[in-house]
Amino acid sequence: MRKIIPTIAASLAAAFALTACGGSAEPASSPTETTAASPTETAAEVTTVKVGASPVPHAQILEFIQSNLAADAGISLDVTEFTDYVLPNEALAGGDIDANYFQHLPYLEEEIATKGYQFEHGAGVHIEPLSLFSSKHATAADVPDGGVIAITNDVSNQNRGLKLLESAGLLSGVADDSTVLTLTDEQNPKGLTFEENQPEVIVQLVEDPKVDAAVVNSNFILSAGLNTNDAIARETVEGNPYANILVWRTDNTNPGVAKLEELLHSPEVAEFIKTTWPSGDVIPG
Incomplete structure (x- = not known):
């Protein structure tokens, strides 16, 4: 079963799509619920x-x-897909889901x-x-002084993006x-300007003629069908602190959450x- 739950943000995104050839200027934050097939055991077991979870x-x-x-493992997963980074934690806090993974x-x-x-x-x-x-430049070195960089507006991922720009x-x-607002002239010698937006929108700005380059999260790269081999810079994996995690409420009473956490770290999942x-x-953490 697949159920679409519309939200105001999703409606705005759909309206924009009619005038922008499928692009969306607002985050599409409506969750899509997918109920997995029941395993062969009885419900009591x-x-x-x-x-x-994010779709990809x-x-x-x-x-x-x-x-x-x-x-x-004696569990069945009922997965609700979210296309933004705000609603999954709200849903978890509200008790609508037992855990999130995004x-x-x-x-x-x-x-x-x-x-x-x-x-x-x-x-x-x-x-x-x-x-x-970048749809305009073949290498990071080609980004001109005063160039426009599209970057996420959430603090942790924005700092991560700034460090990627530093490595480039x-x-x-x-x-x-550091954030885009605290960068000094010494830290930003090229005088880059930044266009902040929701991470799910940034991927759409890669083709924007006003943008010189965009820092894109991998899950949106995959969803948009981009090829990471076309990136002009990429984050290193060694020592990377940004591994994705399973999260649950401190008052969780569902024993299946612990079993899911165990399965996420199984050799089978790593190989998948x-x-x-x-x-x-995507790299096993």
């Missing part, structure tokens, strides 16, 4: 776990678990600090390296708390990730 790659990984591993620890820590969520988390499952894309030689001396994304778009 199976624990259902409601999980919120998180929901795909959960679908693999549901099809291949869940029944033997975010990395720095983002979770930012959410807890600003919104007071009472959440716990598991170990890192996978990493999705950030990439810098476009910025210098980026601190762990490696074979499904051999070019390194």
